[in-house]
Amino acid sequence: MMFGFFHYPSHVNSFIPHGHCYLWKTGLVWLHIISDATIALAYYSIPLLLLYLISKRKDVPFNGVFLLFSAFILACGTGHWMEIWTLWHPDYWIAGVLKAFTAIISIYTAFTLIHLIPQALTLPSPAQLKAINKDLSHEIIERIKTEQALLRISKAVESVSDAIGIADVTGKSIYQNPAFINLFGYTVDALNAAGGPVAVYNNPEQAQSVFTAIGNGQSWRGEITMQQASGKTMQIDLRADAIKDRTGKIIALVGVHTDITERKQAEAQLQTAQQFMCSVIQAMPIAVFVKDASDLRFVLCNRAAQELVGASADEILGKTDYDLFPQAEADFFTQRDQEALTSKKVIEIPEEIVHPKSGNGKTRILHIRKTPIIDSQGQPKYLLVIREDITEQKQIQAALTASEAKFRSLVENANDAIYAMTLDGIFSYLSPNFTRMFGYEISEFLGQSFMPMIHPDDVPNFMEFLHKVAQTSQKQAGLEVRVKRKDGTYGWITSNTSPVIDTNEGVVSFQGIIRDITARKQAEALLQQQAIELAQTLKQLQTTQSQLIQSEKMSSLGQLVAGVAHEINNPVNFIYGNLAHANSYTHQLLNLIQLYQSNYPNPVEEIQQEIEALDLDFLIDDLPKMFSSMEAGAGRIRQIVDSLRTFSRLDEAELKAVDIHKGIESTLMILDHRLKLKPNQPQIQVIKDYGNLPLVECYAGPLNQVFLNILANALDALEDSLIQGKLTHNQPQISICTQQLPSKQIVIRIIDNGPGIPEQVRQKLFDPFFTTKAVGKGTGLGLSISYQIITEQHGGSLQCISSPNEGAEFIIEIPVAQMNK
Template structure:
């Protein structure tokens, strides 16, 4: 991440943030950080963090080294030096955004959180600022929504880039996808993480309002007027809906990034012995909203025929992704089939063709288990059967599919020494079958 890229996203965030090398040199700061340090960005950039804190240089160096060597956010604490006042105590969270190379040290993103001595204040000293606080949070949500729009535009550019890769016969695909996923992952991490803080702030403010209403059931006319002006009841409901919609949007982008990272083999998941049925049930739970009846579709019935299975040595996260991809495709196919029937048939005919998904598991022999997922949609045309596992191949409209789902699923099953196949016919639908090896626990190397 370059300083310019950092500033593009960090300037809209309320938390003090620094881009810093593992040696302590400050590369970039956002506006909140300059306020915290009481210095201009020019006075900070190019200097070393140890010059502005009361902690020893050794402590600063050790902390930054720990951040550079870990894939997780590392917690720490610093006290910022003040000329004529007591130092400002801060909690820090640091994570590497660019690993060390032979030419340059690692680059770390450092988030600071100011710690106040008196974090709890008397209720009646704070109640007059409630409306201002709520308005401030609303402004934050607007800024985050604008950042989401920027990310949507970035995703459109990403899709165009993927088409170019396919035209070039996927030359250098791994490097390209890895770079794009990394660039998207950084800003979406900021947005997704700050949504949690925004939700917490909202909950805290809501609790404070309710507590005040309990303790002071007869507010003054000024407070009643302020509540009426800001439509407090509507505000409480609307902010929650806004947060939820933004959460869904950021989660969708994160899922696309995750698919890209898996496709380019950036993530290596841990293998362990798991119950396959638990993964299937968890996936169905996530998809529950798509399976229920809605205004447009009559709902999908899921028929489960589970055999008794042994524990399977696999990466549960990757296997769940395979289940998710196949089930999502089955739901899409059933919704499209119902839409076509509604255009060409009577309601009676529609009722005679309920949408169904069958999930069957069985132990084939002492060496393999099988998982079969079948739908009664319109099937897949025979002329494209040989293409369904190809990267970027999709029959969905532009913007509704990346064409990576089944390709990633194929790679995952192959990495488990398993097999995945598909059979389809317009007369009865489509069935995917997955076969996974049975590994005895005594054969595992821990």
């Protein structure tokens, strides 16, 4: 049978598929499948339609309920699909969970509906909505009628040149004549989009005042500032009023706008020009009078004119020169006035001494200019008289002449040379002392550049000095340069230079003073040389003193070490020499005790108790070990004493052939405590690569001091790097290499793998008192003394090769035999 596969479920667990309930009857199974699938598809289509509805109608209230219904119906549809699934797959737990989910959504939807039903009941009924729509339609019809009436009225004002705008009672623009559009640049729609008629007002508060007045049925008229669509402001003569219907109800607002901007600008310009001319005349520092051409009476005078004659404007206006000046002077002025009016030309009086009647009565010197003012008929209407007081100018001119004479006398008799120079460096003036100072005649350099005089090395400084004067417009002092005299020798000068500034505050030239400082420079050079020599001598004395002190300390330390070594050596030798006998005697006694034990295994009770109290077996086992330890310790003390004696070399203060390796080993023995393993730090290893060296003729004690200084510095560098974590590895080591060179020299290399030495430090390593260690930890003399010991005492060389993070290598080269003994 073609549907026989329905009888064999594909999933087997503790439940049986739902198909078993239908006994796998084909017709019944297909009936359920088709029914459930059709219901599920129908359920899935409903949420899609609901979602489509609320996406198209954003105004539908309570759209959250539609989403809940959609979720609920989707869950129900999925439940029907699950019914089809469980026909073959008994996943009843999944089906149960799905049904529980459907139940939760159903309950939540039900409670949401309970909450929303009171709000839904408040929604208007269709009848209520119909009534509201009817009222709105009636109001719209009335508004349309009103607007149509207003538009009919507007046709009467289309040709008016004034800008007319009409708005409804809400402030919305409904009409504008062409003049309004041309004036403000707004159409009806554009004005409403910009905020309505209020947009053309420059001051919102003023706009509110106008609309409040006409909104209350009052008329408003006045001059007001308004603005175009482009933002340009205008002066407007505004007449605003309300339009009322037959009942007196305000149905619209109208405004008539006349552009008075050009008129206002013309009035303002005229007023400004008058004020400006008046202010200019009043502010002029020279006296200005205007006379009537008919009778020569004063009709205008400024403040300077009032100050000149010592009278107020009220006392001057309407008067003549005879009222203000003496008779003779008034006659002279009147005669010249007549000449100017008759000739219709400007009359100028360069200097005139006057004695005003009023004021302080001081005599003044005036420069007078008389200009006739011609009317439209070509006849003199007024006479403009300008009287400039040049009294102070004349006094200053006289004082300047006297000052120039005095200055010239001072300059020509000064010990210093005084010069004036253009911006290009050309001398325009040189005082007589220039010849005495440099030997040149003034005519040789006047109009010439200063460049040939200046020492070539000093020209840039001199040019920079002048450039600074020009740039800052301020005096510069203290320039010191060398100048070539006429006899070919060079002398030192100092120059103070000041800028000469014109009325535009620009530098136009230079002037300055030159002083010969050759003698002072020679004295300074001599003093400086003496100071350098003194400083070098002092430094050498300090170095020598420090080295002597250090040498004395080392000598005293060596004597102390040698003395201590000698004092320790005798008792240690005594102990070490008798330890062998004591060990032998002890072994004999122990053998005797073992012999007693073998022959008398059962001693008396008292001896047995003593044996147990002494722990005889432990004593027999430990006593030989103790003597061996004592012998090893005494041997170590002998080695240390021997190393101390070798290092101090008191018996070898003179040149002597010694074993270099023995000196290095004695130095390492002294530093052995620093080479031992320390907590939390790796042990510093010493790698020896000794060559086959002959006995070397040297000063053994000082040479051992060199080894100690270099090895101690290497240990300091490695220990500090380990503490500070600067090492890039964890195997600190010091390598010591010796080698005989073909040139009858030996070389000793001491190399560490520490952090290395920066170049700027390496260059100063052998300088006295130079140290990079903390205060109190180093004197800065160790390597300096070592360098002196190798180079001066042994005729060798000491150098350092190092770079950061690459360690340091000290190379000592000394001859096998000393040439100068």
